[in-house]
Amino acid sequence: EAQVTQNPRYLITVTGKKLTVTCSQNMNHEYMSWYRQDPGLGLRQIYYSMNVEVTDKGDVPEGYKVSRKEKRNFPLILESPSPNQTSLYFCASSTRELAGRVGQETQYFGPGTRLLVL
Amino acid sequence: AQSVSQHNHHVILSEAASLELGCNYSYGGTVNLFWYVQYPGQHLQLLLKYFSGDPLVKGIKGFEAEFIKSKFSFNLRKPSVQWSDTAEYFCAVNAPDSGGYQKVTFGTGTKLQVIP
Numbered sequence: 560e561a562q563v564t565q566n567p568r569y570l571i572t573v574t575g576k577k578l579t580v581t582c583s584q585n586m587n588h589e590y591m592s593w594y595r596q597d598p599g600l601g602l603r604q605i606y607y608s609m610n611v612e613v614t615d616k617g618d619v620p621e622g623y624k625v626s627r628k629e630k631r632n633f634p635l636i637l638e639s640p641s642p643n644q645t646s647l648y649f650c651a652s653s654t655r656e657l658a659g660r661v662g663q664e665t666q667y668f669g670p671g672t673r674l675l676v677l
Numbered sequence: 678a679q680s681v682s683q684h685n686h687h688v689i690l691s692e693a694a695s696l697e698l699g700c701n702y703s704y705g706g707t708v709n710l711f712w713y714v715q716y717p718g719q720h721l722q723l724l725l726k727y728f729s730g731d732p733l734v735k736g737i738k739g740f741e742a743e744f745i746k747s748k749f750s751f752n753l754r755k756p757s758v759q760w761s762d763t764a765e766y767f768c769a770v771n772a773p774d775s776g777g778y779q780k781v782t783f784g785t786g787t788k789l790q791v792i793p
Contacts, residue, residue: 592781594783599785600785601784601785601786602721602769602783602786603783604781604782607780665711665726666781668713668720668721668722669720670719671720
């Protein structure tokens, strides 16, 4: 079954304690992305990756890191979490056309990770 | 930078009422357009998408949307809502960013509450 998985689904942590949220897809997609969802703000892109070892900042990258060492995995790292990073996080993946051409891919979303930073 | 506006933040309807949720985007070139639904406690699911061709797109669960290029709009409609349509709805646009790479931008969402 084609899917995007995230772990953990729920996490409560304290300020400053490093954490990693994993994301994995089994569709051989080149493109992966992390979003955070906050009430009244919708989904905002944190980081994205167009392929292995290729990552770039989205709209709200501050306080986050990512890596893309393998095509299927795209972990989100919070080196020193703060309460303003309390949010619902979604990972997504899709195929991706090259620059200048709007592709016809659809993003597949993971189930979400609800993070509370105390 | 491209932007997506959903003007209705919270909509309350009675069952069987008709629904129209507004979505406007800012990019002037070729776009792909999407509507996603998020039921309480669940992740986003694709309702429908527009890539090209017929501007009236039909999706799952009786939803449809109309792409009006001149108005930069992609409004979501359903003739008769059900209690089970209670959810949050997100419009999204896929268009090239300033670097020429594709980028998906989401609207802020519309919470729909259907009263039995």
